[in-house]
Amino acid sequence: MKRFIWLGCLILALAVIGCTTEEELDASYLWERVETQVEVQRAGGLVVTETLTIRFRGGPFTTVFRDLPSQHLDSILEIRVSEGGQAYTLVARRLTREPGTFAVYEEDRRQRVRWVFPPTSDTARTFVLRYYVDGAVARCEEWDEARWDVVFSERESPVVDAVGRIHLPTPVSVDQFAVALLQGQGVVEQQPGSAVIYAQDVPPASAVTVAVRLPKGVVGGMMPRWQAREIRRAEIEQRIRPLTTLISAVIAGLLALVLPVLLWLWWRGHRDPRLAKKPRRMLDRPPDGLGPAMAGHLVGQPLARVLVALLLDLAERGHLSLSAQKKGRDTAVTVRRASGPARDIAPFEQETLQLLFGEGAEIELRSRVGEMHRQIRRLGGRYERELIDRGYLSDDGLANRNQAQAIGVFLSISGVAVGVATAALSARYGWMPLAVGAVLLLMGLAWLLVSTRISGVTAFGAAARARWRSFGAYLLRLMPGSAPDGHFSDFLRYAAGIADTQRLVRAYASSDDMIPRWYQAAKGRLRDAHTEMSAFLQAMLAAASTKASAVKNPGDTG
Numbered sequence: 001m002k003r004f005i006w007l008g009c010l011i012l013a014l015a016v017i018g019c020t021t022e023e024e025l026d027a028s029y030l031w032e033r034v035e036t037q038v039e040v041q042r043a044g045g046l047v048v049t050e051t052l053t054i055r056f057r058g059g060p061f062t063t064v065f066r067d068l069p070s071q072h073l074d075s076i077l078e079i080r081v082s083e084g085g086q087a088y089t090l091v092a093r094r095l096t097r098e099p100g101t102f103a104v105y106e107e108d109r110r111q112r113v114r115w116v117f118p119p120t121s122d123t124a125r126t127f128v129l130r131y132y133v134d135g136a137v138a139r140c141e142e143w144d145e146a147r148w149d150v151v152f153s154e155r156e157s158p159v160v161d162a163v164g165r166i167h168l169p170t171p172v173s174v175d176q177f178a179v180a181l182l183q184g185q186g187v188v189e190q191q192p193g194s195a196v197i198y199a200q201d202v203p204p205a206s207a208v209t210v211a212v213r214l215p216k217g218v219v220g221g222m223m224p225r226w227q228a229r230e231i232r233r234a235e236i237e238q239r240i241r242p243l244t245t246l247i248s249a250v251i252a253g254l255l256a257l258v259l260p261v262l263l264w265l266w267w268r269g270h271r272d273p274r275l276a277k278k279p280r281r282m283l284d285r286p287p288d289g290l291g292p293a294m295a296g297h298l299v300g301q302p303l304a305r306v307l308v309a310l311l312l313d314l315a316e317r318g319h320l321s322l323s324a325q326k327k328g329r330d331t332a333v334t335v336r337r338a339s340g341p342a343r344d345i346a347p348f349e350q351e352t353l354q355l356l357f358g359e360g361a362e363i364e365l366r367s368r369v370g371e372m373h374r375q376i377r378r379l380g381g382r383y384e385r386e387l388i389d390r391g392y393l394s395d396d397g398l399a400n401r402n403q404a405q406a407i408g409v410f411l412s413i414s415g416v417a418v419g420v421a422t423a424a425l426s427a428r429y430g431w432m433p434l435a436v437g438a439v440l441l442l443m444g445l446a447w448l449l450v451s452t453r454i455s456g457v458t459a460f461g462a463a464a465r466a467r468w469r470s471f472g473a474y475l476l477r478l479m480p481g482s483a484p485d486g487h488f489s490d491f492l493r494y495a496a497g498i499a500d501t502q503r504l505v506r507a508y509a510s511s512d513d514m515i516p517r518w519y520q521a522a523k524g525r526l527r528d529a530h531t532e533m534s535a536f537l538q539a540m541l542a543a544a545s546t547k548a549s550a551v552k553n554p555g556d557t558g
Contacts, residue, residue, distance in 0.1 A: 028157065029157060032124055032161065033051070034163075035051040036150050039167045040218075040219060043220060044222070045132055045135070045137075046133040048132075048133060049128065053126045054124060054126075062097070062119050063114060064114070066114075067108075067113075068111040068131065072136070072224075072226055073135055073136045074134045074135030074225050076134070078130075078131060079130070080129075080131070083126065084126070095114075100116070101116055135226060137219050138227050139224070143215060144219050146214070148209070149208065151184065151207055153206055156204050158202060158203055159199075159202040161199075162186075162202055163197065165195075166212055169219070170218060171193035176215050179195045181209070183209035186198055195212065237429070244429040245429070251436050252432075255443070259411075259439070259443040260446075263443065267450055270454065272454060273458065279467055283470045283474060286471060287468060290392075292313045292497040295494065296309045296497030297387065298457075298461065299468055302545075305496060308501075309493055309498075315516070316518065317344065319338050320335055322519055322536075322540070324540075331535065331539035333536070334364055335364075337353070347386075351379070352379065369544055387461070391460050392465075393455070393456045393458065394456055396456075397455070398456035400454055401451050401454040407447045411444030412440075412441055412445060412448065414444070415438065418436050418440060475495050475504060476503060478504065483507040485513060488516075488526060489513070491504060501537040505530055505537065509530040511525075511526055521536065
């Protein structure tokens, strides 16, 4: 309680929030002098008189507005504006344009004072703003304290000279009250019952803040309503905080126990089928009639790899021809469609070719991959549908994956939302409520991780995937001298989808296999052009990866 009261005593609502002219964007002005006089009343109120001298440059200027403090005070009353001893007239119209008038209204949750004066250019005017602040002196157990800004901070120009004068209701001796400069630079002079603060050349957006500690008995009256509310709020928070901590700990503990159990139970009932046995040895031939692209998609390769495998497969089947041409530092891969009717092409292959070629017959691969990227969801869904129709994937399995993703996203968003909300309230209720958000976020990430381990395969598809991975391992382990002759062109399309084309080229670098007939840039034996073939395949994968390499297949399991 004492700590809270001490913090409350350090806050005063006489902060001068803003005083500027509405024409400041069209010209400039300078604060020649800001003089603030504060008269502390016995009842705890303050009579504040601000004498503001502004030198205008350019113009003409006609209005000034001032936002009065709104926090840590009960109310501001009896607002008056004058100039040269002539009082301005209070009017109801907030946008009054009549010289010698002023208006008081609410703006941005603050009390704004706006006054109008005759058009002024290249001269100085001195205005006096006077008002009464009710409930601005905080009551503490051993002393009372008031704080205010001699110079307000919301300014775009400096203050040349500033003076703050404080007058206590009784001539208290200098050793009975204390004056501290809390912000800014200046000189403080104390006299019995009063204090003067001097400051010069105050930079823009800087405040000069002074706090005065008064002995008990100098100021009477009741505790300000704002301070009483804060004390009551602090007392309530002190009572609620242990309960909040306990409830948060219980909820976080229950979630930490229940959610992993639910995740485990869900995983046991919805995970991919487990193989009764895996292939005992690596397969040295494609295990079934699934094409390289579909095989790559089944084992979870990125779209770029699947696309390259599809193009090499179509080229091997005589539907495409490929070539490469050096363009500066890059290598352009050109793909041409064969003339004549296209037979033995599956619908998903035809759809992919339509995305690449459109109505043309020749493309530069890099220029069309962007369209593939924009159509990736539809194209990935088309590949999935092909695997579903062939029995490798199931709609129920893919629904399980989507369900895990949805749960993961929901828990992650909930965790972040709870974390943000509790972090904002941590000063009142402690950090324990953050544990609830942390548990939700971690479990959301766990569900998302689980979703990546679900590919939607059937038992038949899981067995086929294991065989294809076995064949891929065989291709990766081929070494120079052990690679079977006459299989480079056939193995190459599969290596693009499930293994590594560069390693396959190195394995056949010294063989007598011929350059594939679909490669138009070179002919002859592979041993004489393996370097060029390796560069071509690398350029082809790079072209296909330009916009799609970071995008995984929807059924990717890593």
